[in-house]
Amino acid sequence: QKEVEQDPGPLSVPEGAIVSLNCTYSNSAFQYFMWYRQYSRKGPELLMYTYSSGNKEDGRFTAQVDKSSKYISLFIRDSQPSDSATYLCAMNTQGGSEKLVFGKGTKLTVNP
Amino acid sequence: DAGVIQSPRHEVTEMGQEVTLRCKPISGHDYLFWYRQTMMRGLELLIYFNNNVPIDDSGMPEDRFSAKMPNASFSTLKIQPSEPRDSAVYFCASSRAGQPQHFGDGTRLSIL
Numbered sequence A: 001q002k003e004v005e006q007d008p009g010p011l012s013v014p015e016g017a018i019v020s021l022n023c024t025y026s027n028s029a030f031q032y033f034m035w036y037r038q039y040s041r042k043g044p045e046l047l048m049y050t051y052s053s054g055n056k057e058d059g060r061f062t063a064q065v066d067k068s069s070k071y072i073s074l075f076i077r078d079s080q081p082s083d084s085a086t087y088l089c090a091m092n093t094q095g096g097s098e099k100l101v102f103g104k105g106t107k108l109t110v111n112p
Numbered sequence B: 001d002a003g004v005i006q007s008p009r010h011e012v013t014e015m016g017q018e019v020t021l022r023c024k025p026i027s028g029h030d031y032l033f034w035y036r037q038t039m040m041r042g043l044e045l046l047i048y049f050n051n052n053v054p055i056d057d058s059g060m061p062e063d064r065f066s067a068k069m070p071n072a073s074f075s076t077l078k079i080q081p082s083e084p085r086d087s088a089v090y091f092c093a094s095s096r097a098g099q100p101q102h103f104g105d106g107t108r109l110s111i112l
Helices: none
Strands: A004-006 A011-014 A019-025 A032-038 A045-051 A054-058 A061-066 A071-076 A085-092 A106-111 B005-007 B010-013 B019-024 B031-038 B042-050 B053-056 B065-071 B074-079 B088-095 B107-111
Touching: A004 A085, A011 A019, A019 A085, A019 A106, A032 A061, A045 A054, A045 A061, A071 A085, A085 B042, B005 B088, B010 B019, B019 B088, B019 B107, B031 B074, B042 B065, B042 B074, B053 B065, B074 B088
Parallel strands: A011 A106, B010 B107
Antiparallel strands: A004 A019, A019 A071, A032 A045, A032 A085, A054 A061, A061 A071, A085 A106, B005 B019, B019 B074, B031 B042, B031 B088, B042 B053, B065 B074, B088 B107
């Protein structure tokens, strides 16, 4: 079993839709959870950074962590064509001072 | 503030040649990470440094790979001799303890 599983998609939605992206993981020691957005030929860009369980909201983006189920989600409200990118979940036990374990990414296309 | 800077952005070379990738972390960050991204395996850590000292190099594929961090503002990843299976996008990231990692835009390496 891989440490982090993420559906690669691709996912295609119309502009304005609510998008749900998910990852599952197997290591119960993971405490820090991140979502990165990666545009084509660019580096991963941090979107959300959360610690332990709960929700975090930033504009149109909401991150949820359910440690009991080992399941994390990213919701995008009112999706825009500029949200078209690959979304990577990442996690570890010690935040910035340790390697990140990544999902393989979900490719999202938002159609105008 | 300038982000993580990597050079070159693209490198094409023949099998057997030496390849050197360069990274300048964000000023004040004391952790530096080298990752490799491929379609098959996603993003995987190669090595990381704390205060210029290598902490975990368990992801370095083999002795052909080496990494150095001579000072807080510069790191290199060297492949010698290079092989076609080394073709990938190589990312550098930096962070402070307890803070998320920030990535450069990567070096796209092609070994012919």
